Amino acid sequence: MELKVENMFDLPRPLVIAGPCSAETEQQVLHTACELSKFGVKVFRAGVWKPRTMPGHFEGVGSVGLSWLRRVACKTGMAVMTEVANAHHVEACLEAGIHGLWIGARTTSNPFAVQEIADALRGTDVALLVKNPVSPELALWIGALERLQRAGIGRLAAVHRGFPSYADTQFRNMPHWDIPIELRRRCPELPLLCDPSHMGGRRELITTLCQQAMDLGADGLMVECHCHPERAWSDARQQITPEQLQQILKNLVIRSPQQGLMDIDLLRKQIDECDEQIMELLAKRMDLSREIGVYKKKNNMTVLQTDRYQQMLTQRVGLGHSLQLDDALVEHLFALIHEESVRRQMEYFANGQ
Ligand code: PEP
Ligand code: MN
Numbered sequence: 001m002e003l004k005v006e007n008m009f010d011l012p013r014p015l016v017i018a019g020p021c022s023a024e025t026e027q028q029v030l031h032t033a034c035e036l037s038k039f040g041v042k043v044f045r046a047g048v049w050k051p052r053t054m055p056g057h058f059e060g061v062g063s064v065g066l067s068w069l070r071r072v073a074c075k076t077g078m079a080v081m082t083e084v085a086n087a088h089h090v091e092a093c094l095e096a097g098i099h100g101l102w103i104g105a106r107t108t109s110n111p112f113a114v115q116e117i118a119d120a121l122r123g124t125d126v127a128l129l130v131k132n133p134v135s136p137e138l139a140l141w142i143g144a145l146e147r148l149q150r151a152g153i154g155r156l157a158a159v160h161r162g163f164p165s166y167a168d169t170q171f172r173n174m175p176h177w178d179i180p181i182e183l184r185r186r187c188p189e190l191p192l193l194c195d196p197s198h199m200g201g202r203r204e205l206i207t208t209l210c211q212q213a214m215d216l217g218a219d220g221l222m223v224e225c226h227c228h229p230e231r232a233w234s235d236a237r238q239q240i241t242p243e244q245l246q247q248i249l250k251n252l253v254i255r256s257p258q259q260g261l262m263d264i265d266l267l268r269k270q271i272d273e274c275d276e277q278i279m280e281l282l283a284k285r286m287d288l289s290r291e292i293g294v295y296k297k298k299n300n301m302t303v304l305q306t307d308r309y310q311q312m313l314t315q316r317v318g319l320g321h322s323l324q325l326d327d328a329l330v331e332h333l334f335a336l337i338h339e340e341s342v343r344r345q346m347e348y349f350a351n352g353q
Contacts, residue, residue: 008079008100008127009155009191011042014254015220017081017193018245019045021235022058023065029072032227035242037076039249043100044069044078045222049089050234051106058233066096073099081129085113090120100127102222103144105161105198109133114144118151127155129193129222136163136176138183145190157191158183159222160213162199172201172238175209177216184217197224197238206240207248217257223248285337286344293345297352303345309338 009015018036023029023046033044048065050058069080081100084090085107093101101121107113108131121128128148133140141158148156160180162173184192196209210221226232229239240248296303313334320330 008043009157013219014214014252015043015191015193016041016245016249017043017045017220017222018225018242019081020047020226020232021197021224021239022047022050022233023061023068023082024233026068026071028227029065029068030075032225032242033072033076033078035227036225036245037078039242039246041242041245042078043081044072044076045081045102045224047083047234049083049085051083051085051104052234053106063092063096066092066098069098070096073097079127081127084117087116087120090117094124094126098126100129102129102159103131105131105134108144109135109140111140111143111147114147118147118153121148121153122151124153125155126153127157128153129157129159131159131161131195132163132179134164136174136179138179141179141183142186145187157193157219158187159193159195160199160218161195161197161222170202170205171199173199175199175212177212180218181216191219193220193222194218195222197222197235201238203229203238203240203244206238206244207251210248210252214252214254217255282337286341289341290344290348293348296345297349303342303349312338 018041020028020032029046032046036044046065046069048060048062048069050060052059066082069082072078073080079099081102082093082098083104084093084101085104090101103114103117107117130141130144130148133144145156145158158180160175160183162171162175163179164172165174167174180192180194183190194209194213196206196213200206200209206223210223213221223245224235224239225242225245226236226239227241229241230236232239293303295301313331316334317327317330321327
């Protein structure tokens with residue numbers, strides 16, 4: 001039986017979407033899909049139009065791949081999804097009866113393309129996933145989601161796939177977990193999935209990233225799976241076999257935001273008290289800094305005292321170190337506090353308030 005589109009987001013958590021980076025041949029698509037379906041995966045993905053960073057790489061089989069996806073749906077009952085980057089792709093998918101679409105990272109970065117897709121989807125009830133843009137810019141991600149929401153697209157979800165960086169890291173795309181955490185804070189109702197494949201870029205990282213996503217309360221995973229990953233026509237290093245996915249899912253610890261409420265409430269109360277103390281001390285520190293401002297103005301001293309600022313930062317980082325606090329955190333925190341002191345003293349110099 002074919003899965004109803006409207007059920008896709010109602011499947012038990014985590015929602016697992018799996019399939020190859022690219023649809024390559026009908027046989028590869030069907031073989032991978034049947035294996036995944038056998039292991040309980042209910043939503044199948046395969047890209048038919050591939051937005052490649054470099055020209056000359058495999059750019060997808062095009063709309064013929066949609067008929068292979070339809071065969072997957074008929075044969076296995078899975079919901080099927082593919083990536084769209086323009087109105088033409090959307091129309092072809094709607095005509096072919098594809099259940100779900102996703103907007104890739106490169107496309108989310110382009111508001112004109114997102115608007116075109118939103119307009120093409122107006123009045124339909126297809127499920128739509130929006131990957132994070134390539135730049136670590138939450139506003140661009142939320143902006144894309146809002147464009148789609150304004151076009152009346154109700155079945156929306158976000159996919160966190162990480163952000164490229166020039167820094168030499170173990171990841172293909174840096175997680176920057178703070179960005180999806182902030183997205184969740186601002187849009188608590190929006191389902192949020194993680195794509196460990198494009199984040200890790202290497203199969204060895206998939207297990208850890210899947211678990212980290214669950215630890216942070218992600219609603220689902222989109223994982224690239226191929227029946228012969230090493231022979232894949234795109235993203236060969238990051239794809240895993242359906243069997244490997246089954247193993248990962250079997251070992252995954254699914255956490256609930258609701259468990260152990262009694263203990264967590266007690267701890268949270270203590271955290272609230274700590275934060276209150278921090279804020280009271282911060283207010284006291286600002287008062288002292290104001291007194292210093294008065295002194296500086298009276299004695300015709302500059303607001304910025306670079307030597308003192310440097311000494312203060314070095315001392316605080318050293319102290320933080322002995323308290324097992326991260327150097328970068330302490331430096332960042334005191335740079336912010338100092339910036340605010342300077343801002344207030346400048347204001348006092350200008351207005352005498
Ligand atoms: C993909 O999912 O195959 C893909 C191209 O992803 P992204 O847009 O995250 O690079
Ligand atoms: Mn890919």
